[in-house]
Every structure is written in C-alpha cells, then in structure tokens.
Amino acid sequence: MQSVDHKKIQQAVTMILEAIGEDPSREGLEDTPKRVAKMYAEVFQGLNQDPKEHFQTVFGEDHEELVLVKDIPFFSMCEHHLVPFFGHAHVGYIPRGGKVTGLSKLARAVEAVAKRPQLQERITATIADSVVESLDPHGVIVVVEAEHMCMTMRGVKKPGAKTITTAVRGKYAEDASLRAEVLGFIKS
Template sequence: MVDKEKIEIAVRMILEAIGEDPEREGLKDTPKRVARMYEEVFAGLSQDPSEHLERYFAEEHEEMVLVKDIPLYSMCEHHLLPFYGKAHVAYIPRKGKVTGLSKLARVVEGFAKRPQLQERLTSQIADAIMERLNPRGVLVVIEAEHMCMTMRGVKKPGSKTITSAVRGIFATSVATRAEAMALIGHQSPLRD
C-alpha cells in the first residue's frame, strides 16, 4: 500500500517549488488527487502479478497461443512520465498447463503498474509465465511511446520503442519466433 499522506505532502511541496499556490481553488485538492492516482498507477508494487497464473486449465493444447494488442500504460522510472502502447504475449503451453487469456493481460497490467523500464517490464512478464506455467516457450513484445521522449528532452513524438523477450523454443527456433512475429504483424527483427 502506498503512503498517501506522504504523497500529498510531497505534491504540495512540488507545487510550492514551481511557484504555484497550492491553496488556490483549482489546486487545493490536487495533492489528494495525485495521491489517489499514484495509488492506482503503482498498485503493482504491492502485488505479485505472477499469482494471476496460479490456476490453469488441464487442457491438452500444445500449440501457440497469442494475445496481441493488449493496451499497456506504465510509468518510466527515470522521469515518472507515462509510456504507453501495446503488449503482445505468445506462449506454447505444455500439456495440462493452459492459462485463462485474461490472466496474461493481468500479468502485463500488474508489472506495468510500477515505476518501470520497458526492457525490465518485458522480461518480467516473460519470466513470470515461464516460472508459473513452465511452457515450451514465451515471447513478449512491447511497443510503446515514452512521454519523456515526446513532450520534453529529445522531443521525438511518434517514435516507438520495441522490446522483446524470448524464452524457451522462441529463443531456439527461428521458425517459431518468425511465426509469432508474423501473427503479431512484425517482421522478425530477431536473428540467430
């Protein structure tokens, strides 16, 4: 759980530090609002997102499952500005360990709701699925736009960062990886 009172004090101080009046009408509730927002946006810190994969179906499916275009919102840990885009998660289950589709999206959401690096977010999702489901392989691709590169600093709106994490058969088989990337709609940028 986040310490909302501490966030309120900090936001008030930031408002003062930028030369604003925290008592003016439009700002007087802002510290409270930001505290509630951070509680929501960083809710993933107080959970183990891999727990969503605790239960699975004893289904005999051993072919690829891909959930693509999962909307993703996270916060870059360097600037505490949002980065957002899409996550694509593919895995090849072993017999008897098929998870609910929504659980894959919940894992993405859980890890995204933390101060993050896109690379770490990508790996954490892949590793959680490997650990909990012991599948034949996992491939996670995230494409995102970082507000810290868009509205400030280098100011490159429209630039996208694409990260991938491949485990198991997706790491060893070019064909399997290429199949997943084609389904996601990317030319596989990965080569052996």
C-alpha cells in the same frame, strides 16, 4: 509491501507546486495534492502484486501449439522521470503437458507488472519469466511496443516514436522460424 502513504504524497506535491512558483492554495490547485495521491495509489498498485499469482489457475487441455494474446493495452510510469509511457503488449506461449491458463490471466499479468515505476525492458522480461516460472511452457515470446512521454513531451521531443522490446524463452529463443511466425501474427 506497504500501502501508499497518501499524506506523504500530498505533502510532496504541495512542495513541488511551491518549488515551481505556484500557489498550492489557489482554487484550481487546492485539491491537486489529494488527487495526485489517489492517482499514484492506482497507477502504482502493481507494487503489491506478483504477476505469477495470475497463473495459479490452470486448465488441462491437449494443446501444445501457440497461444497468443496480442494488443494488450497498458500504461506505466517511467522510473527515471515519473512520466507515463503506454502501448501494447503481445504475449505468446506454447503450452507443455496440457497446462494452459485463462487468456485474461495474461492481460492481468501485464497490468500487474506495468503498474509500478518501470522500465520497458523490465516489463518485457518480467512477463516472460513469470509465464515460464508458472506454466513451464515449451516457449514464451513477449513483445512490448510503447510511446514514452519522457521522449515525447521533454528532452528530444519526438512524438510518435515507439520503442519495441522483446523477450524470448525456450523454443522461441532457439528457433528463428518460430519467432518469425509469431512476429508475423503480431504485425497482422
């Protein structure tokens, strides 16, 4: 994947400022195209990352019960409007065969998936699938809760509205009581 073209972004931002009737050379805006290019390089750095890379390090541990990391904060950009959405991800899995990963790796995978133009539904499914493909657990559950600025600051204008998406794989897709148990932990 190629790196971010700062010059192109700067030109595009200058054109946007002109298109909305602003003067890109006025004092408050003169460095805005550079700042936006730098920001885009940061908020879209996940385009060059595979979330499965974070699961290369595994540990042998005789544990085949729930591992849950909840309230992982994330920020992403809606691919439909290029405005932020943000919230928390909750990632749980049941290890198989003593194969566990570092807890921080789950948070790093969330970050890698979120930092690209995205849809919340895709973030949720991609995280779940990455855990399944990398760790081959008995089951995976991912719950993502987010507030979307495309619904808050424009359009329907409903601040505080949250969207919740889930992805369940393996035992969590098959067993409603297991799902309910994890959802209870997430709510508490």
